[in-house]
Amino acid sequence: MNQELKEMKSQYTPEQLAACAGAREVRDGEVVIVGVGLSNLTGAIAKLVHAPNAILVTEAGYIDFKGIATMVSPDDPYGGTLCTCHTSLTQVFSDQQRGFMDVGYVSFVQIDKYGNVNTTALFGSGDYNKPELRLQGSGGGGDISSSANRCVYINVMRDTGQFVNKLDFMTFPGFLDGHDSRQNANLSGGGPSAVITDRGVFRFEEESKEMYLSEVFPWDEDNVEEIKGMVEWNLKVTEDLQVIDPPRPKEMEAIRLLDPGETWTIPNLMERPTSKILLFGGLLEGKRTFEMYDKIGELYESSWRIMLNKRLPI
Amino acid sequence: MNQELKEMKSQYTPEQLAACAGAREVRDGEVVIVGVGLSNLTGAIAKLVHAPNAILVTEAGYIDFKGIATMVSPDDPYGGTLCTCHTSLTQVFSDQQRGFMDVGYVSFVQIDKYGNVNTTALFGSGDYNKPELRLQGSGGGGDISSSANRCVYINVMRDTGQFVNKLDFMTFPGFLDGHDSRQNANLSGGGPSAVITDRGVFRFEEESKEMYLSEVFPWDEDNVEEIKGMVEWNLKVTEDLQVIDPPRPKEMEAIRLLDPGETWTIPNLMERPTSKILLFGGLLEGKRTFEMYDKIGELYESSWRIMLNKRLPI
């Protein structure tokens, strides 16, 4: 990879790459059900940058919320702000099963070649009841993957154990065994349309419904073999490999506003601005002062202020 | 019937007798689902006179409304006034099937000896599709009779064709074929507890679930045979016949406030105060003046004013 590309890549964290690439899956005016963290940030970027009329929804019951900050969970108070409709999970998921959700964003731990996903447990040498690693389970993903018209998976790509031949537990139904097995299972949603990672975007063949590498970032154009190496099965690659535009200035400005504490784009807890405020404030010695609360409040409130007063999009 | 009793009876219309007797079925604090007209007036009298903590409910979605006037339908605006909860029919009837409605008031056209009711059609020489007389159908009654813990039927008693051996159509399930046939049918509610009329109150035997005459007004103590004559089957009469207290002053004052236009206690449309205002105002000659609207408005508003400002009960 030449120096200039390496230089360019180093400006972004893997999460920022995935978030920006993921945001572009949303078309203006679409109904977008989002989850937490990356999946939430992605929807918020889309609304701020290129899809101002997108209707953002979370399973907690917020329909058409403004997206003034990345939500730490579907019921984060940011979701309630200037939100058109407050309702229930029962109503949101009923509307989803009815077919009103155009696209849904979900994360994944293990994924197989037909877009089925495991976020329940890694058995390792154990089993379902005594797994090596217990994971979050369905969350909204079980329902989004079942019923959203398009399901977009988004996560940072791992070297191993992520794109696997066989899942320990199928939490999200993708195209099941390929071809029309999903349809025969009577699932209402259209199934996965894309798998967005910091190393590339994967899509599914029309007929066989098997995953293939569709787009890569400029600095990965020569790393297809390396990417294939991170996938257990013999990954198909499209002849017509497209290049993903690196994060655009507006997208990066959106991330800066949406994630003031850089919670979602800096993996290590201790290196985040919010954590630094507390650690230098003496939390590790058990100190809990009003000033800590005040500082963190200011850090977040400043970005809300901009969002609330600014006529969107930026 | 001696002169004094005849004198007493003449003070009340049949509807007023039924309404007052019916209101006494409500115990304070109970959840009471009511319909229109008589069944609505009865619940409102109870709340105003002896059950101030009763929770009045209608199928339109009003839970714990104040009852400032008799409602012409379950969704009459009076139901919304100072009402604790505005919700949907879907929620109210789900709560009823769950068992939260203590007592429900419903009217009836035909009733048989096990408390099954027809309010759908009188076939006469025709049939279901071409009946002699088409009636309102289930309304809320089909659901109240199915699921309220106690169902109270209320109506003025007719000489013939009302207490019948065989219904043309069973709209409200009572005790079906008697004994435990209702339970076996898996109906959730407790079934009918009383049939309230201006000629007496009927209840149902513990074991056989067959209807019997339980209470009569003072002037009807010697008219049991006449009442039996209005019932097609050989009506059972309790040895221990009770006397229904005639309408009490507070109950009559409640009726006066709740039904200013005497819509529910004067059967003939043309003799009601509201109709008289219009007919003398020239409606029959097609005149439609603002003054007519104003007069009727005043007639109703004066009684609301009293109810809204007066700390209930009277």
Place this chain on the structure above:
Amino acid sequence: MAEKDFKTRLDKLMTEKEAVATFLHDGDSFTLGGALASRRCFSVAREMIRQKKRDLTFVDTAAGVETTMMVAGGCISKLRLGYFLMRTAGVKIDDTILRAMRDGVPNPLEVEDFTQYQLAMGFMAASMDIPYMVTKSGLGADYLKYNKTIKMANDPFENKPIIMVPAISPDVGFFCVQRADRRGNAQVFGDIWADDVKSRACKHVVIITEELVSTEVIQKYPANTLIPSYCVDAVVEVPFNCHPMSCYGCYGGYFADYTSFIQFVLAFGTYEGALRWLDEWVYGTEDQFEYCEKVGWRNLMRLVKMERSINRLPE
């Protein structure tokens, strides 16, 4: 346009004439929001009659005076209802439905009886795109004898009798609401009836709003947004669209407008009277605005005063 296309537009405002012409076709099944005396789409019912719609199936938990009007106007060939308003305020008002059923005047009429909750469950199944819902409402009664829709079976968990109501999805639903924005976010204040499930059950949804407002106004009371814009195909703004019935917080109906009520009752005593009434009040008025002119704006304002003396919308 496919079902989806109308729903994705950002500005869905159109006239009532256009909405009825676009979304209601002869032979369609339809439902109306609210019921009986509250948020009932009388202006749409009048418009259907004006456009001489035919052979419609009307499916609803409860049908009132507007159904009498539509049956007399010759629009309806089938009623699938939980309630037929035959008497109101103790007065027998309706031979219209019986006349159509028995004598086929103005046209033959088929009826199918449900309990109201059975119908709500049919709408709920359609609103979730599941094949059926189960209920215990109406067990043991005679609905199954004549109703070709509902089934009875023993449930697989407790092996007890249960009624199964298949999904009921009307081609179009017209919903009167107090406030809506151009994109179709529709707010309801007061009783909801079964609009929570109906609004999702229908293939097309037309919002008839008393007042067109900006989205900022909607955002003040988000819990009242019953119907989000993604369910909505069109938005129509016409005043007093529920007259002669009421709209919570906006204007009183029925008793408040006893004048219209008595006039209607007297007219619909006979078929000829009904037709005269239709000529005067429906065919005789070009649209809802002319209708309001005929009732009298000052009279209508009196109904506003009556309602707002007991119920007011939060501002």
Place this chain on the structure above:
Amino acid sequence: MAEKDFKTRLDKLMTEKEAVATFLHDGDSFTLGGALASRRCFSVAREMIRQKKRDLTFVDTAAGVETTMMVAGGCISKLRLGYFLMRTAGVKIDDTILRAMRDGVPNPLEVEDFTQYQLAMGFMAASMDIPYMVTKSGLGADYLKYNKTIKMANDPFENKPIIMVPAISPDVGFFCVQRADRRGNAQVFGDIWADDVKSRACKHVVIITEELVSTEVIQKYPANTLIPSYCVDAVVEVPFNCHPMSCYGCYGGYFADYTSFIQFVLAFGTYEGALRWLDEWVYGTEDQFEYCEKVGWRNLMRLVKMERSINRLPE
């Protein structure tokens, strides 16, 4: 008292200690209102731990940090959930549940996985007292392999695969709300999660309100009365009962109180750390008022300021 008696009382106010002691018994199944970061009954979770409740089954659409706390506190023997919070804000926070599942520390733990909508349908069936609900959520996935509750069958109308979820009726449910009156009319502002169906599914319902208000205050926004008094057994008024999480319109949580969040995450990295945390923050505080004292009322007021700068309750 039978299920009915508590619900018929006119004044249901009691202390949190009394409510947990009265309605939650060892071996019971229970659920909590809200979820994850909104209207979540942390004060009740702390009280359960103080009262050393054992062998409880917790059933809910989503479980968060409060479940980590209850599992570490030894209260829970079974989790029937649609979501287990294992990572938050990108940080792995939970070995507690894995430790209990694998090593039986502090006690063996059984889990049962559902999708969130499957659970909502189980609550919905119980809320209507029908044996089951059907859904298409989770078809083809592995839930049926390990889940002993849900079934799969072909539906009788379209003969296609469908998932049947039997009624799920927890012995008791604790619901945090912004406003409630003494009789139990409970109002929710903001997201409702599955409290609409949960509040009817439970045999007993305890309302934990931020603010006890008169019924007149409730009547101002009747559309927000999610849980009417006839569903409610008891009312408890304790401030900041969702801390360290948030309550819409009242106070911010999580990021707003990053201090508590980081302290919790660091402590629960190890079992010993978790026990120390419980000693300090749960056993070490007599009740919710002492807990607030320990967090610091001035700090809590900062969280109020943060929330009210973006969301305010209508007055």
